[in-house]
Amino acid sequence: DAGITQSPRHKVTETGTPVTLRCHQTENHRYMYWYRQDPGHGLRLIHYSYGVKDTDKGEVSDGYSVSRSKTEDFLLTLESATSSQTSVYFCAISLSGTTDTQYFGPGTRLTVL
Amino acid sequence: DQQVKQNSPSLSVQEGRISILNCDYTNSMFDYFLWYKKYPAEGPTFLISISSIKDKNEDGRFTVFLNKSAKHLSLHIVPSQPGDSAVYFCAASAKFAGNTGKLIFGQGTTLQVKP
Numbered sequence: 168d169a170g171i172t173q174s175p176r177h178k179v180t181e182t183g184t185p186v187t188l189r190c191h192q193t194e195n196h197r198y199m200y201w202y203r204q205d206p207g208h209g210l211r212l213i214h215y216s217y218g219v220k221d222t223d224k225g226e227v228s229d230g231y232s233v234s235r236s237k238t239e240d241f242l243l244t245l246e247s248a249t250s251s252q253t254s255v256y257f258c259a260i261s262l263s264g265t266t267d268t269q270y271f272g273p274g275t276r277l278t279v280l
Numbered sequence: 281d282q283q284v285k286q287n288s289p290s291l292s293v294q295e296g297r298i299s300i301l302n303c304d305y306t307n308s309m310f311d312y313f314l315w316y317k318k319y320p321a322e323g324p325t326f327l328i329s330i331s332s333i334k335d336k337n338e339d340g341r342f343t344v345f346l347n348k349s350a351k352h353l354s355l356h357i358v359p360s361q362p363g364d365s366a367v368y369f370c371a372a373s374a375k376f377a378g379n380t381g382k383l384i385f386g387q388g389t390t391l392q393v394k395p
Binding site for chain 2 (some may be wrong): 210
């Protein structure tokens, strides 16, 4: 199994509060991704990173920001959580991006009340 | 605008029989396709992939077929086992277009294999 951990694994928060999810990898992979999974939509890319301090938007990036100050950590921040951001969030890693399979973490279930 | 579609939300098959999961795509730039399997409360795990230069790829009980003209791919599982019961996602990428590996996923198909 790829060495990917996500924290927290579960979180309940209230509308309007900031939330940060953490993805940590021990594989030294260059590429990291954040997805959300919702019924009827599969997994959708939020943001991704192709190196330290190098990030770009995915297809559902509104309301989210990311940061990557170290190779091993990729943070996803909801600046002001909304109920529409209730979802399961998955982090994924890839060695080279274009030529390798992505490997996923165990997920974080976020509920925004 | 769903570029990757799995039109069957669920599929039920008997143990030992063949399971066929289908996936359609609309973007002709996609050149790499993957199947992931997901158990409840776990992350997706990679199952099998296929490049657009091939029309078939096989790995043990799993075979993926690609029909580029129809923009259709399918995953065959033979023989199906109860442990195969999971949600299956197909995903597509414009891998050779330098898109940094961004994957577009289908909605998923829940497979139930009955003993």
